[in-house]
Amino acid sequence: MNILIISTNRNQFPMPVIPVGACMIAETAQNAGHNVRLLDLMFEQNPMNTVQVELNRFKPDVVGFSIRNIDNNDMKSPSFYIKELLPLIDTVKRKIPANIIIGGAAVSVMPEALLRYTGASFAVTGDGETVFIKLLERLSEGRSPKDLPGVSWIEDDIFKSTQPLSTNSYHCWSPDFYRWVNVKAYRERLTTVPLQTKLGCHFKCIYCTYRKIEGSKYRLCNPEEAVNMVTGLASRGSRHIEFVDNVFNSPYDHALSICESLAKVKHGASLQSLELNPLFIDDTLITTMERAGFAGIGITVESASDGVLEGLGKGFAAEHVYKAAEVIKRHKIPCVWIFMMGGPNETRETIAETLQFAENYIRPHDVAFFGLGIRIYPGTELESLARKQGLLSLTPEEMLEPVFYISPTIEYSWMLKRVKASMSRNMNFINTDSIGFPILSAIHRIGYKLGLRPPIWKHTRFIRRSLRFLGMDV
Numbered sequence: 277m278n279i280l281i282i283s284t285n286r287n288q289f290p291m292p293v294i295p296v297g298a299c300m301i302a303e304t305a306q307n308a309g310h311n312v313r314l315l316d317l318m319f320e321q322n323p324m325n326t327v328q329v330e331l332n333r334f335k336p337d338v339v340g341f342s343i344r345n346i347d348n349n350d351m352k353s354p355s356f357y358i359k360e361l362l363p364l365i366d367t368v369k370r371k372i373p374a375n376i377i378i379g380g381a382a383v384s385v386m387p388e389a390l391l392r393y394t395g396a397s398f399a400v401t402g403d404g405e406t407v408f409i410k411l412l413e414r415l416s417e418g419r420s421p422k423d424l425p426g427v428s429w430i431e432d433d434i435f436k437s438t439q440p441l442s443t444n445s446y447h448c449w450s451p452d453f454y455r456w457v458n459v460k461a462y463r464e465r466l467t468t469v470p471l472q473t474k475l476g477c478h479f480k481c482i483y484c485t486y487r488k489i490e491g492s493k494y495r496l497c498n499p500e501e502a503v504n505m506v507t508g509l510a511s512r513g514s515r516h517i518e519f520v521d522n523v524f525n526s527p528y529d530h531a532l533s534i535c536e537s538l539a540k541v542k543h544g545a546s547l548q549s550l551e552l553n554p555l556f557i558d559d560t561l562i563t564t565m566e567r568a569g570f571a572g573i574g575i576t577v578e579s580a581s582d583g584v585l586e587g588l589g590k591g592f593a594a595e596h597v598y599k600a601a602e603v604i605k606r607h608k609i610p611c612v613w614i615f616m617m618g619g620p621n622e623t624r625e626t627i628a629e630t631l632q633f634a635e636n637y638i639r640p641h642d643v644a645f646f647g648l649g650i651r652i653y654p655g656t657e658l659e660s661l662a663r664k665q666g667l668l669s670l671t672p673e674e675m676l677e678p679v680f681y682i683s684p685t686i687e688y689s690w691m692l693k694r695v696k697a698s699m700s701r702n703m704n705f706i707n708t709d710s711i712g713f714p715i716l717s718a719i720h721r722i723g724y725k726l727g728l729r730p731p732i733w734k735h736t737r738f739i740r741r742s743l744r745f746l747g748m749d750v
């Protein structure tokens with residue numbers, strides 16, 4: 277069959293990200309014998325026109341929409357990306373109404389709302405590549421795919437779905453990005469190449485959707501596979517690689533073993549992971565990560581206050597956050613600390629505790645990122661809490677448009693003022709405004725020409741100072 281995959285993500289903040297899932301789907305379909313094209317809309321000037329031209333030229337039997345982001349998770353300046361999808365889907369529907377499949381991270385998070393919103397025939401959740409191939413097989417044989425795992429659809433106005441596919445093993449692999457997307461365009465915008473070493477997360481943070489996407493059971497790749505992937509990507513010119521695991525350093529032994537194996541080979545890549553859990557940060561791991569070629573790490577601490585960490589269900593306490601900071605101080609590796617403010621139990625005192633931690637324990641050349649307000653997703657504990665507290669009355673479908681949680685124990689405007697005051701004293705502190713700042717794309721492109729390479733965030737102090745010197749309020 278002729279299969280057209282359309283990667284719909286056009287969001288370039290904080291930087292464009294390579295549509296790795298769409299590339300995987302396309303490559304697996306091609307390996308299964310289909311004639312496949314991937315249309316990446318990221319840099320297209322006129323996406324509607326591009327889609328129309330492609331439909332006329334390629335005449336696909338099936339169109340798969342890869343949908344990554346629902347919104348930008350920004351309470352202050354929300355962008356709802358899904359509404360840009362409808363005109364594209366309508367154009368395709370006029371040509372091939374029966375065979376529109378949707379998949380991607382956004383679809384795994386809210387399959388029912390997206391099926392209803394788009395009117396697609398089927399949604400695929402979980403391990404997309406395996407399910408998609410089986411689904412194509414059924415469609416080509418004219419048989420129903422409704423008994424396959426990981427498939428959802430609407431029937432007589434009722435949402436129906438099968439359990440996502442559950443396998444025990446995971447093989448780390450990387451599609452041939454050069455075959456599917458304009459790698460150069462991404463590289464020039466300081467994008468890293470994504471690579472996953474595991475699926476799943478066994479933590480139970482109350483706001484999290486990741487377990488819905490990948491499950492709560494760990495599925496780990498063989499460390500040697502990860503090393504081969506890094507070496508292979510680097511040898512083809514993709515030298516800036518980011519591990520996009522939900523949490524890179526859990527299970528600890530798996531992460532350590534990958535880093536030890538990477539440290540033994542000359543791979544020539546510069547590595548990063550922004551998803552480290554403070555519970556599993558110690559000198560052994562950080563030393564090994566430095567030896568393995570990590571150029572930067574991110575620690576998702578969310579808060580430095582016990583009450584808030586407990587309210588968020590993080591599974592660690594403030595003492596672990598402080599301990600992680602002590603470890604980081606003994607090393608050179610650049611680090612970005614990620615905070616989430618406004619969660620359950622947040623008060624003026626807990627905000628002060630967190631900011632005190634950031635001001636006193638984060639090294640001046642490191643970075644602190646503050647997100648204010650938490651996106652509420654259907655099916656999470658945070659949704660139930662918000663309903664119990666009388667903060668939420670929307671139906672799960674209505675929650676497709678961004679809706680945020682702020683604890684009744686704190687005022688948003690006070691919190692914002694307090695964070696901004698701290699940001700004006702500390703040039704290494706940023707918030708959601710900073711990562712959506714309109715000229716960020718230009719900074720990336722100019723930075724690349726001047727020889728800057730990822731991670732760009734390690735230059736935060738310099739960038740903020742320069743922009744403020746030019747009169748910009750960043």
Ligand code: B12
Pocket residue numbers: 281285287288289290291292293294295296297298300301340341342343344345346347348349350377378379380381382384385400402403404405408467468469470472485486489490518519520521522550711
């Ligand atoms: C790592 C990561 C990042 C990194 C990316 C680094 C990089 N170099 O790629 C960074 C930190 C930059 C980032 C930024 C953002 N992210 Co992010 N990110 C992730 C994370 C943890 C992993 C993404 C990933 O690469 N997965 C691995 C690939 C292989 O999986 P995949 O793309 O989903 O593809 C699989 C399936 O979805 C499916 N599939 C994909 N396409 C298709 C198509 C069809 C037809 C089919 C059938 C199946 C299918 O098959 C694939 C293989 O199994 C996810 C959470 C998660 N666990 O998914 C969030 C996630 C994708 N991010 C999210 C968001 C919101 C953002 C930001 C908007 C946040 C912000 N305010 O800046 C930005 C947007 C960036 C951009 N330009 O678009 C959301 C998106 C959904 C939503 N809630 O809106 C997620 C799901 C997290 C969440 N909160 O729920 N992110």
Ligand code: SF4
Pocket residue numbers: 477478479480481484485486487522523553
């Ligand atoms: S540790 Fe991260 S991925 Fe795991 S449940 Fe918590 S937020 Fe989600």
